[in-house]
Amino acid sequence: MSGRTRIGFIGLGMMGHGMARNLVAKGFPLTVVAHRRREAVDDLVSLGAAETTTPAEVAAASDIVFICVGNSAQVETLVRDRSGLAAGAHRGLTIVDCSTSDPNSTLMLAAELMPLGVDYADAPLSRTPKEAMEGTLDCMVGAADAVFARIEPAISAWAGRIVHVGKVGDGHKMKLLNNFVSLGYAAIYAEALALARKSDIEPATFDSVIRGGRMDCGFYQTFMRYVLERDENAHKFSIGNAAKDLRYLEAMADATAFANPVGNAVKNTFAGAAATGRANHYVPMISDIVAAANGTRLD
Numbered sequence: 001m002s003g004r005t006r007i008g009f010i011g012l013g014m015m016g017h018g019m020a021r022n023l024v025a026k027g028f029p030l031t032v033v034a035h036r037r038r039e040a041v042d043d044l045v046s047l048g049a050a051e052t053t054t055p056a057e058v059a060a061a062s063d064i065v066f067i068c069v070g071n072s073a074q075v076e077t078l079v080r081d082r083s084g085l086a087a088g089a090h091r092g093l094t095i096v097d098c099s100t101s102d103p104n105s106t107l108m109l110a111a112e113l114m115p116l117g118v119d120y121a122d123a124p125l126s127r128t129p130k131e132a133m134e135g136t137l138d139c140m141v142g143a144a145d146a147v148f149a150r151i152e153p154a155i156s157a158w159a160g161r162i163v164h165v166g167k168v169g170d171g172h173k174m175k176l177l178n179n180f181v182s183l184g185y186a187a188i189y190a191e192a193l194a195l196a197r198k199s200d201i202e203p204a205t206f207d208s209v210i211r212g213g214r215m216d217c218g219f220y221q222t223f224m225r226y227v228l229e230r231d232e233n234a235h236k237f238s239i240g241n242a243a244k245d246l247r248y249l250e251a252m253a254d255a256t257a258f259a260n261p262v263g264n265a266v267k268n269t270f271a272g273a274a275a276t277g278r279a280n281h282y283v284p285m286i287s288d289i290v291a292a293a294n295g296t297r298l299d
Contacts, residue, residue: 007065009065104251110169122171184266195294239273
């Protein structure tokens with residue numbers, strides 16, 4: 001039974017807490033590592049999870065370890081550190097990186113772990129902390145077929161839609177492409193709204209034309225929930241993380257000698273916004289930054 005698979009989870013942030021909660025609630029023996037968000041650790045322990053102090057201890061206690069952190073540098077440290085996952089690894093362990101990471105780093109880590117008898121997979125996420133808590137995230141997986149078959153039951157505990165994209169690294173590549181599309185739209189929305197306001201067209205009027213038409217979508221609706229209703233939690237993904245993902249996209253393009261002028265333009269929009277000191281603001285708030293840069297306001 002899938003419930004007998006021992007799961008480790010590292011990274012109990014806005015997404016990771018909900019994912020880990022679904023795992024323990026659905027019968028998976030869960031081990032977590034101490035985290036600065038004590039409320040998340042305490043919640044999981046109250047549901048039956050075990051707490052350890054190092055990633056090495058998580059690896060030793062688990063069949064599958066999920067990582068959900070902010071960037072590739074953090075993932076590499078978690079794997080390679082003196083008390084990291086590799087230090088506690090055992091043959092048959094599978095490590096699954098659910099972060100949005102640099103595919104070049106993913107492939108490097110997979111190669112390093114192979115001689116230890118450890119399989120590596122990438123399973124980045126789409127949607128928001130709300131869906132993480134509900135267990136209905138989207139997930140795109142890069143893994144060998146046998147590894148995918150092994151990890152899919154555990155992923156199903158927190159994901160409602162799972163796509164096996166291809167081999168290891170392909171999940172992170174697809175995630176960057178997915179984010180390029182959504183963040184590209186965010187940059188376009190922000191610029192279009194600012195230009196509309198400068199041209200005496202109100203955001204509500206702009207929305208009345210787009211909403212319900214062919215250019216409407218779920219991402220547009222959450223973006224506009226901030227613009228029109230000032231709901232700061234409409235889409236809880238930071239500008240700083242967006243800029244990081246677009247830098248990874250640039251590295252992915254560079255690795256294939258691919259010219260990506262649109263990607264660089266979107267990256268510069270978000271990098272410039274982060275440089276104003278608002279990296280911790282959420283993506284829809286880029287509309288205010290672009291408007292202010294053009295001498296106008298949307299509220």
